[in-house]
Structures are given as structure tokens and as C-alpha cells.
Amino acid sequence: MKRYIFLIIQITGFIIFSSFKSDNPKSLKPNKVLPDQDNAGLVLPKGFGALVVAENLGKARHLTITPKGDIYVKLSKALNEKTIYHLKDHNGDGRVDEQIGFGDYIGTGIFLKDNYLYASSDEGVYRYKLNQNDEVIAPDKPEMLVTGLINKRQHNTKSFVLDNDNNIYVNIGSPSNSCQYQNRAKGSMGIPNCPTLDSAGGIWQFKADKLNQSYKEGVRYATGLRNVMGLDWNPENNTLFVMQHGRDNLSSIFPELYDDKANAELPAECMFMIKKGDHAGWPYSYYDPFQKKKILAPEYGGDGKKEADPSYIDPVVAFPAHLAPNALLFYTGNQFPERYKNGAFVAFHGSWNRAPLKQEGFFVAFVPFKNGKPAGEWEIFANGFAGSQEVMSTSQAKYRPCGLAQGPDGSLYVSEDKKGTIFRIVYDGK
Template sequence: MQNIINMSKINFLLFLVSSAVVGCVAVKSNLVSIRSDTDNGGLYLPGGFGAIVVADSVGPTRHIAVNANGDIYAKFSRSRKGMGGTVALRDLNGDGKVDSMVRFGNYEDVGSSAVGVTIYNGYLYTSTVNQVLRNKLKAGELVPTSPTEIVLTDTDPNVARNWHTTKPLAFDKKGNMYVPFGSPSDAGQDLAKFGPIGIPNGKGLDPSPELGSYGGIWRFDAGKVNLTQKDGRKYATGIRSVVGMMWNPQDDNLYAVMNGIDNFHTIYPDLFTAWQAAVLPSEPLLKVTPDANFGWPYAYYDHIQGKNLLQPGYGGDGKTIGRAAKFDVPVAGFPGHWAPMDILFYQGNQFPPRYKQGAFIAFHGSTDRSPYPQAGYIVCFVPLAKGKQSGDWEVFADGFTKVDTVVNTSDAVYRPMGLAEGPDGSLYISESNKGKIWRILYNGDKNSFGNDQLAKMELRKTSRSYIKQPDVIKDNLQRPDRLAGGILYNTYCASCHQRDGKGDNSRFPPLAGSDWVTGDKTRLINTILNGLDGEIKVNGQTWNGLMPAHGGFLDDHAVASIATYIRQSFGNRASSITTGEVSKQRK
């Protein structure tokens, strides 16, 4: 990270100036001199709150951190050596807006799910999928010039193929660092035979071999470097995928938000309807105590029924509890596939005191609730007391999508991602599509804050299609007059490539305007039949993921229908594909 790269001449001059300021800019940026944007940066907030857009179009960022002097650090979702995977942001004139942006960090991400940056004990920690790095921060420096230390390395040779592993960090008061290791499979299926999504076989391996090295959170000595997983202690298990976690200073415990499993209707159509698959299983908030076990992959949490249930891959049917009864129960549960990305326990004094008794959670939004509207895309607040939920969760920040009904993930203009608290008690929110960062301020009377200020936000819970529970019939977006190819596409393909064929700007490449699907017919046919593993280039961008094979459960006519639909939809104008052409390739 010693190298400063991608720095324009003007930013270099700003960097020199900002270095000389020794961080006093943030002191100037106080509530007296800063006013919220007239439109609150497009956000809807409780009464008395306002927002200012600190930075716009930074790039596809993940988590953020704010230093004691007000400098902001954001992690890009993808990075190659020489590109600069971290961006440092500084307000030079005290107006609350970023004046200097500098990319730095000479490291490489092996996947697209890397999350973040964390400031702890004077160090800037940067997490990639397979490493945790750190640099000592020096007073006045925007870009750290200290040597980069490798804190932790994930030695799993297949880590780049593990979509569910990220390396967010949490630190307790005793000098310990906590790191999650997500599981490669969706629900404990046999990866060697069926790939990470587990289609078509939904049966889980019992006992799950993944729980030895995955599916949990490990604790390490925060004072040490050059660690590997074996240097830590497994702190908790039964946790599929964690992107956001934080140590709560109020009750001195670790909390995490977990991404739940997918594909209930696709894999178990006789047990779960499309509606159930859209809203289940829950994305839970976990209070992670030593040796806790939250049941993945054997169990899942149903927030509608308010209990753990046996996972269908292990004999469950949406009602049976069985051995799920022995696992720890989450603090709170949110609708399925909302994708919680970050959690923050507020410690400042700018907001009303009630916000110190609970957790802010950022939801990135769903990709796989089809045929129902995609959902999430908000920041909420969960009231807590003594480690338990003390009231209904509340919509704290909304307006990111810019549309009411999100049919495809790409319809959402912004997707909330990271949370950070500023030195003056402001709340910072980042989003991953364009790289916009908001700063939330409170200018009202803290003593009179109550239900009146929350009322309008409460109405949004029942009026916005991406927040409310969908109606089984009215909110079903499937068109009864669609041809077979469209129906099959929306059943097997839309959860990744989206109903509009534009992908999700992260893991799944677009089909719209793609010569990969409109060019050589045999390439598309073979991809649907046999799956795809490894790097491909689509519309000038490199994608590196795994698509499961569909030939084992789709006949030649179905494959031809899907392929033709793709080649003649989303603005594509290619020729059709016949059943005979598919049969030839299958042989």
C-alpha cells in the first residue's frame, strides 16, 4: 500500500495541501457550518434528520471507514495490482464535501465479494477475499506511507470460487480480532458433484464437511501478523455468510448479520412456492457469543413463524423443527434475500439517545426474489435492550432505489452498502453502484424526538414494494402470456442474470447486448448444458465465476427455448436455436 497510484496532478496538489493541514479539516466540518442538502441527497429520513452528499460517483465501493480527523476510506469491490483498490477522501475547506480523492493500495482481489476497510488502534485495515492487510496511520497523512503488513492470509486454494466468503473485521476490548469464513455451498450440498448452488440436487451432506473450515467466525490476536486460519480459534459456527459485523460496546458482545440460503422453490418445488422462496429464509441479526451455533446448514430461521426450522436438504418441509430446536435463535429476522451488508452500533452524541440502544443495518437488496419484486435497498434501525430486540425494526434511510417496484436488481439506482460513524457523531452511508456517500446529520431537538418524527418512515414499510411483504397474487410479476422460453428463463436464469438480462454489476455478467450469447450458437448451448467455470470477457469486462450446469434437468426443447429467448430479448436480435442443434451439442 505504500504506492500512491491513479493520482491526477490536481489530486496530487490537493494531497500535499491536505497533508499539511494535519487533519484539522474535520474539526472545521461541524454542525454549525454544515447544512443538509435541500433534498437530503434524495433520501427519506426521520423528522429532524438531514443528509449531505459527501462524494458522488467515486466508483463501485464496498465498506467505508472514517478517521478521527474526518478523512474517509472506501474499499472498491474489485482491484488489480496497479489499479489502487482503496480510495482516500478528504474535505479541505470544511463545507462537508470531499475535495480530494486519491486511489491507492497495490494489492489484488481474487474475487468480487471483498468488503472493506476498518480503523482500529491507529491502523487502517483493508480486507480482500483472501487477505487482511494493515497500514499504520500517521497524523496528517491522507494516504498511509507506512509499510503494508499482512495480518491474515486465507490459504484455501479455492477461495476465489467461494462467493460467500468475505473478510469484514470486528475488534473487542481485549485485543482480539474476529474474522468470518463463509461457506462455499448454498445449503450444504455436495460441491464436487453439483457446484456451489447445488442445482439440481438439494440434499445436504450429513454431517457437513464444510463446518470444519467454513461456516463460522474465528478469533485471532489483534496484535499479531502473518496469521492463517489455524492460528485462530473458532469462536462460533453454523453461520453461512457474513458481510457485516461489529463489537457492541453497550453489552460487550459480537453481533453479525447473516445472508441466508437461496433457491427454495427452484430446488424444492414440491415443498415451497415461489412466494415462500421470495420471502424465506430470513436474513438474521445474530448475537454471537462464544461457541454459539446458529444451525447452518441443518437449520434456517423463519421470521414469519419466529423460530428455527429444519432445512429441506436435511428433511425439512417448512414446518418441521426437529434438530433445529437445539440451535441458537437470532436476535431479529428480516425478509429473505435482503442481503445485509453492514451493521453499526451508534456511539456518538449528535443523534437522539434512543439510537445508542440498537443497531443500524444496511441492506444491499435482493437479486433472486423473482417472480416477485426485488426487495431491501434500505438502512434500518433495530431497537435493542440487554441483547434482545426491544421493538419493531424501523426504516431509517430510504430513497436509494429511485423507483418503487424493483423488477430487476439493475432498476435500483443505488444499493446501500457500508456504514461508518464520523468524529462528530454523523452517520456515513456508502452505496456500491456508483460510489455515492451520504453523511446523515441531526439538527432537531433530541429531547422531543419520538413517534411523530418516525411516523412517515413507518408508512414506507407498508407502501413501498421493496420493503413490504409481497401479496401472493397482486405482486407476482410473472406474465401468464409469456412464451416457454421466457418462463424457463425467469425460473432458472433470472435470479442471477436478472429479468432484464443486465446482470447484477457484481458476480453475474449481462446478457443484454452481449456477443457471448448472440455470437457462436454452440458456445451458448454448451454453457447452458454444461455450465461454465473460469474467466470470460463480456462487453469488455472480465468476469470470473461459476455457472452450474442445467443439462441434467432441462431437456433439449427447454434449453433451445431458453437460448432463443436470450438471443431475441433484452435488445438482442440474433437467430433462433433449434432443438436439433441442442441435441447435437448434447451428444
Template structure:
């Protein structure tokens, strides 16, 4: 009798589990045909919540399912935030409302979090918050200023403001480096080939680190916090891991190894190095920038060329922390989410999702990234492997120009039911990803097709010879362009749509020759407006180029990319250079 009771109890428990799983699946909306264009592991489905809300950055989902999205920039009068609500539970947003009356320009606006009932969001220089109210999609509470970056430079490189909160009342904010590798930005905007970095690097005092603040205070500036970690060049992806009680970031590595040091690094090395570093950040950690970087192929920190490195010499400071994982260069990690939900199989529990926004500067090789990765964690530690979780955003293969990518994954959020949400920065598409299979049957077979996608050109390591897209195909002006300009402005001259402006049909390109020559010779910093859109990527000076080279490349861009302006002669460049020299 006792044995029969145990058997009955077992089957009762089993039936409850099965019913519970079936009931949860029944409550989830139906996925779209073709999963909204995404490739996902078996038995996952995706529904497109919204198709085109504008250039989306980070995203968050409230406990009631309301979605809040940060826009990188917004039209006048529309607001820098978007709120979405699904009224009939079909997975589609029925209400889409823009809100947030604050300055929102520059392209690097970021951050969307909910903490203690407040909605946090940020422009490039200011973090704001508004109190959410039960039942209301749009908060009508007072907008409070949490933190202001008092920077005399104004907008600069790596000025994004993601935030994270720990469980002890602290707020974490990165302050990105205003340079690539601590070059002297007064003498050499953007960097000049062969120039050493400043030593010691003065930027480390106020930049290239993560600061800790009191999360209960508002009206803060940087001096109200303390430097929690240093040597962190640029952070957009950051999350607090509630399981092991640690802060994690995925750092954007430095750029332009070949452009700045052509005698030390090949174009191929510059395309795949240095690593995008997945970091566990503890109080007082130093991650090496600008003096060193992590090489994921050698699996070690190496000395940066600005400080005497050749790609092989080890970092000069042995106390620099290593990443927990190194990803290939320039994939652009733009969000990080530790999954704590119960909807997905246990394989995903407490693991990390990373949104790789996609590269801009891998030329002459295909651009890479443009997918969402998953890193399994076991007992609080990464297993050392990573998986392709969601791919197909770019819709083209290979991605020759960044602007060829139809969508770029940007933000990650988890809904109250454990669904994963992904935002796109190109048009503002929002996907909701759900699991519809048997969690107990999930295994390697469900991941097999995604493993094959590692062979795609946006994910695999390019072949140094066979994957070179433009080998031996360029005219003299195009050769100069492909060597010095294409990383930012792209092969089609359209820029990346966010940091670096387009040259195609540009009023700057078709305008005054002297202005163009001056920009090439002396560089350009600060925000500019091109075709009615703001950009703040730094333009390096190229005074080291011969007058003939400058004339050829300017003529090339003025007579290509939809432009039809007169040629620039070497004499034009020589005259301008001599005039500028005589004025000094």
C-alpha cells in the first residue's frame, strides 16, 4: 500500500509539472513565421513586438510587461524614450508612445533600467530617472537628474552611460576614454601613425574606469563617486550578476592597430585584434588600458604599440587582470544580460547573453558580429565556451559595409515571464524570444544548427588571403581611401549611421575644398551635423600624407558616392598647407 501511495504521488507530481509547462506555453503568444528573420536554437520562437520605433539602444521590461526603449537620437518634440504595451497578449505592441523631454542628441545616448520603481535613462552627458506609477504606461512624475558628467570636452568618444545596481545600494557608471589609446588629442586628434601614447596616461584620472555612487542620491557629479575599477577603455554592456554578487562588463577593445602601426601589424591582425574582453569587475581592479590589451589568440595581455609593444611583448604590469573570456576584435558588445528566468531550459539559467552590435572597422575583411551570443555559467563560472543564440540580423553575407546590415542587435531585456527581448539600433525593431519545447529534453541536438553558424562570415575568423574583399581592385585615390578612411566611412561612403558620418551626397564633401583639406590635415573633433543628423566620432589628422595622396583621396570622394564636385589638385593641398604653416 505504501509503495502504491509513493507511485501515485510520483505520477501526480509529474502530471503537475507537465500541466504547468503546457499551461505556461499556452500563455505565450504565437511566434512569427520565420521567427521575424532570426535563426534560433530548436524550439525557440520569436515574435516581432514592434517593427520600426526609431534608432533603439537599451531596453527594459517592467513587471507588468510594459516595454521601455532608449533612442540614440530623436526628432524634435518626440522625446528620447519609447514606451510599448501589448493590450491583447498577441505579442505585438498595441500602444507605442514617445516621451521624455530632455536633450537627446549625438548618437551615443544609452541606458534604460528599472530600479526601485524608477525608470533610469541617459543622454550622453546626463543620467535621468522618473518614478513609475502602477497602471500607467507613461510616467507623469518629475524627471530627476541623477548624474551629470561635467566635461569641458562635451561629447567625446566612448561617452555612453549604461548603469548597473548592486544589492547594497550602489550605482555603477562607466566613464569611457576620450581617445583610442591615450594619444595626445591636442596635437593629434584621433591619433597619428607612429605616435607614442602619453605616459603616464592623464586620462586615467577621470576616464577609462567605472565609478561607484550612492544609488539613493540624485544631483550627482563624478566627484561624488569613487573610482571602482580602472583601465577600462569603453563600456556599453554592463550588468550586475545577482547570483555571484559581482559586476560584469564586456569592454570594447582599442582600434586601428594597422592604421597607426603598419610596420608592426597587418590589416588582418587589425581586423581580428584586440579582444572584446568579458570582465568580472572587483573593487580596485586594473584592466590595463591604454598600456596593454588582451590577445584572445595568444590568451595573454600584451604591451600596446604606443608603449613599445610589437604584438608579442607581454604587458609591463603583471597585476593587470585577465578577462574571463576574450571575443574576437570589433564585434562591438553593446549589452549584457544575466538570465535569471525560468522559461528557458536550465542550460541558460544564470548564464550571460551578449548583444554584439557589429563591427565598423574590419576592412578589408568582412564586418563581423551582428548576433546575440550566450555564455553558459556553471557554479558561478563561465564554462569557457560561447554559443550563437540569435543570428540573421544583418540579412546579408558578407557584410561589406556596416550600412549593408539591415538590423543590428543592440539591447537585451528579460520579461516577467522569462522571455528575452532584443532591440535593433538601425530601425528600432523589437523581438521577443520564447521557448516552446520540452525543457527536460533540451540538449546538444537543439544547439547543433546554431553551432554551424559559427562558419558564417560575420562570426568566423577571416582567412588572411581568401577573405580580403578588395585585394588589387583599387585606383590610387581608392587605395588611399581603403587604407585610411574606410574603417569609419565604409566602402560605400555611407558611414556607420551612428558615430561616423556619410560621405555620399554630403554637403561637406561637395562644399568648400579648403574646409575638406583642413579636416584631412588637422583632423576634427566634436559634434558635427551631416545631412541633418549629428555625429561625434573623432576624425584623425592625416598631415603625414603626401599632398598628392590627399589630392587623390579627396578627388575620389568628391567624384564618387553620389558626389559630383570638382577635383582637388596637389597644388591646392600644397598651397593650403604652406599658408597654414606660415600663419603659425
């Protein structure tokens, strides 16, 4: 049965009606993806718009986009017994109209490279071979690349990224706040030569094509990182960059040294440029953005003023405390204005522990880069996810940004894990 599609075009005050025949309405694709009228509730710089791509995906964590514009998203809690979803847009309106679920392991990491889809559980990393349409060939038979990674329920999600030399870099978060004898207990001191760093609290490097790798086959690429949720490979200087979740509980563990205001504002959430063998200081130090110094942690004899070992690397960007940076993405597309090219986007999940002050975060930030290094002050790029200016607890936030991905057309995708919504940010210059 033939269907007729009517187009209404307004040109300088005149309305033109046109029609044509189509046997398959799904094959009709608009020339341009249009933002929602309210920009999906987001506050964006001039010239940008946003639309909701998908909703109700549950605990949607990180995501990756195929060269054809399909989405793969990883869940930290099963939805209809599946933990990875392949999302398709058949009619080209920018919104998902088919969801295909597979996988039975929870986690956060997902990445597409060289005809493989990579995904992580809380103990390891898998990969799936893709066909010419970037579809998983054997969804029930993933290959196990990395196995047996530490999982003690705290900071246990395994974010990862690949470089261009067939390596995977996996975050193995610390199973404690600050390596105390008694975790988060008032007055408990830090364990000397923190044993956690042998198997966690850093970035491990593995091969992308070798099966069943354990710690023994991997390399501890960098250490002294409490928990890294956002990491990306910077193609401009061929270097790993990471976003660390800073430590908690300064005032509750050491009330004689820190009040609640200091606890809410310390330490900085840090972006680090990582080279092999680097030590970022955890648990022995933290970065104070007001003193602009690495400070010795109180668990190891610090008093809020003593400086830490100078051999620990400095952050390249220091953000306010407890914003929870969950994703990092270097923008290489051509859709956005030139100032965004090669810069870094960071998705902040939002704080839970700034009381009695209001909670902060729940936005996407941008850091300009030049020649592979930060080249200006960071700024808020996309805001409004929280739905309110006064968020006193995370339960009040409408959305909590979690993942970032770049589409083949240069669009920026943002996932959030409270309602399972995926946003797409586009630029039209208006």
C-alpha cells in the first residue's frame, strides 16, 4: 500500500505543500536532527541545542557510538535481564526506535574500536566481534580479555579506554576511602606502605587481543589514584588522561583538623595527565585547590598544611570538591565551533557529601586544550540536569550525568543513570 508524505515548507511568508509516495516510511530520513523545543531541559551555550534520544534505560552508565550512529550503552543494573543495549534509530530523526539487549553482567565500561565492542564487568573486561553493520555477531559468547580483578564492593566499577597501540587501560579503584586500618572510622590512621596499591588504586594496562589476562599478565601503569571513573586517550599528545574521585570524610575522621565547610570544599577533583610509572599520591596526599598544593593526608601525619612528597604528580586541572567526575572525552569532531576542537568534556555525576552545604555538580564541563594540554579555565558547558538550583541530596536531582560519547557527525551524547536517559547535543550556530 502506497503512503503519501506531505511536506509543509514556509518561505518568506508563503506556505508550499508538497507530497510524494513512499512504500516504507521508515526509510525516510530528515536532513537534519532537530533539538527538542526546550533543549531537553538543558542550559547550553548559544548556538547549541539538545534532544532526548532514549529514556527509561535504568542504570545507564557509559556509552559508545558506531560509525553509523547506533548507540551501545552499558548498565550497572540489569534491565529485562540484560546489561548491554544496542540502540538504533531507523528513521533518522535522532531518536531511538529499537532496543536490543544482551549480556548478563553488570558494569560501567563500554568502548568500540577496530570492529570490536569492549565492555567491562566489576571483575574484568570482555570483547565482542562486530559485523560490517557494527552489530555484535555472537552476543551470548563474549571473549574474556581480563579476569580476576579485585571487587570489594566499594569503587569496584572498571572504567577503561583503549589507545592506538592495542592496549587497554583499566581503572581498578581502591576498596577504601583512604587506606585506614578501619575504613572511614574516626581517628583511624593509614596503613603504612598501603598494601591496597598492589592490586587497586591505580590504572592497569592489558593487551586488547590477548584472552584471559590476570594481574600477572597486566602492568601497573600508574598508581596513587583512589578511583577513576572518567578516562580517555588524548590523540593530540598520545597520552592517557584521567579524572579522579577525591577522598571523603575529612571532618568526620579528623574533626580537630577540618570543619564541615572544609570537608565540603576539599579535596579537589583532579584531572591528571598520566605517564607510565606515575604516582598521583593517594592515599598519602590530596590536592588543596585553595593553597594550590599537594597536602599530606591526615591519616599519614598531615595537619591540613604540611606538604606531601613532591614526587607525586600535579593535576593539570583542579575542579571543586566532590563533584564526582564520571566521564572524560576529548572532542575530535567538526560540528562544534573550532574552540572546542581537541578540548576535554567532563561529565559530573553530582556530589552526595557536601552537607550541610548544598550538593554540587550534575553538569558537563569543558576544558579548552592546545597541543595536548589545558589552555584556559574550565567552564560549565551543559547544565540543568539536576532540575533545581538547590539540591540538598542526590535524591532531589532529576538526572545524574554519567557517560559521554561523540557521534560520527560530531554530536555529543550524554547518558545519565538515574532515569536512564540519553541526551544528544548538537550545534546549528543560531
